[in-house]
Amino acid sequence: MDIISLLQSKPVLIGLHLGFAIIGIDLFFWLLGKFKDRIGSVKNRVTIAGIGTLALISSWIAGGYYYVVYYGSLVKPIIKEGVAPWAHNIVMEAKEHIFLFVIPMAVVVFFIALMNDEEIDRSGIRKMAVWLSGTVAVLGLLIGAMGFIISAAARWGALQ
Amino acid sequence: MNKINLVISSTYAAIISSTFVVIITIYAELSPALKDWLKSISGHHWTTKSIFTALIFALALIALYSFRKNGSDRTKQSLVLLLAFVLVGSIAITAFYTGHHFKIW
Numbered sequence: 001m002d003i004i005s006l007l008q009s010k011p012v013l014i015g016l017h018l019g020f021a022i023i024g025i026d027l028f029f030w031l032l033g034k035f036k037d038r039i040g041s042v043k044n045r046v047t048i049a050g051i052g053t054l055a056l057i058s059s060w061i062a063g064g065y066y067y068v069v070y071y072g073s074l075v076k077p078i079i080k081e082g083v084a085p086w087a088h089n090i091v092m093e094a095k096e097h098i099f100l101f102v103i104p105m106a107v108v109v110f111f112i113a114l115m116n117d118e119e120i121d122r123s124g125i126r127k128m129a130v131w132l133s134g135t136v137a138v139l140g141l142l143i144g145a146m147g148f149i150i151s152a153a154a155r156w157g158a159l160q
Numbered sequence: 161m162n163k164i165n166l167v168i169s170s171t172y173a174a175i176i177s178s179t180f181v182v183i184i185t186i187y188a189e190l191s192p193a194l195k196d197w198l199k200s201i202s203g204h205h206w207t208t209k210s211i212f213t214a215l216i217f218a219l220a221l222i223a224l225y226s227f228r229k230n231g232s233d234r235t236k237q238s239l240v241l242l243l244a245f246v247l248v249g250s251i252a253i254t255a256f257y258t259g260h261h262f263k264i265w
Binding site: 060064067068072085086089090093094096097098100101103104105107108111112114115119123124125128129131132135139 | 163164166167170171173174177178181185203204206207209210213214217221233235236239240242243246249250253254257258260261
C-alpha cells in the first residue's frame with residue numbers, strides 16, 4: 001500500500017479529520033487565553049492562529065473527502081435504516097453545513113492576531129477577540145459531539 | 161497593510177459567506193433542481209457549497225479590503241454582528257433539518 005492509498009483509507013481519514021480538529025480546537029482555546037490575559041507577542045499569537053486555522057482547514061479536507069467518497073454510499077444507508085435515522089437527517093446535515101461557518105471565523109481571528117495589544121485595546125475588540133476564539137473552539141467541540149452521535153448511530157445501525 | 165481594515169473586511173466577508181451557506185442549504189433542500197445543479201458542478205452538492213463558500217469569502221474579502229475607505233472604526237460592531245449571524249445561522253440550519261425530518265416542511 002502506497003502513502004496516497006493509506007491516506008485515502010477510511011480509518012486514516014477519520015483519524016486525520018478528528019486529529020486536525022482537536023489541534024485546531026486546542027489552539028483556539030489557547031489563543032482565547034492569550035487574548036484575555038494579554039499574553040504572548042504578536043508573532044506568538046499569529047503562529048497559534050495560523051496553525052489553528054490550517055489544522056481546521058486540514059480537518060475540513062480530510063472529513064470532506066471521507067464524507068463525499070465513503071459516507072454517502074457506506075455509512076448513510078446503515079444510519080437511515082437503523083434505530084436513529086435522525087442522526088443523519090438532523091445531526092449530520094447540520095454538522096456538515098455548520099462546519100462551513102468555522103473556517104471564515106478562524107481567518108477573522110487570524111487577522112485579529114496580527115494586531116498588537118495596543119491596537120486591540122484601541123479598537124475595543126479584546127472581549128470580541130476572546131468571544132470569537134472561544135466560538136471557533138466551541139463550535140469545533142459541538143461538531144465533534146455531533147460526529148460521535150453519527151458514529152454511534154452507524155454502529156447501532158450495523159448491529160441491528 | 162491596514163490591519164483594522166483587514167479585520168473588518170474579513171468579518172463582513174465571513175457574514176456574507178455564512179449567509180450564503182444558510183440560504184443555499186435551505187433552498188437546495190426545498191428545490192431538487194438546485195440541489196441537482198450543485199451536484200452537477202463538482203459531483204456532490206456539499207463539495208460545491210464548500211467551494212462556493214470559500215470563493216465567496218475570498219472574493220468578498222478582497223473586494224471589501226480594496227474598496228473600503230479608512231477612518232470609520234466599526235470593528236467591534238462588525239464582530240458582534242458576525243457572532244450573531246453564526247449563532248442564528250447554526251440555529252436556523254439545525255431547526256430547518258429538524259423540521260424537515262419530522263415533515264413539518
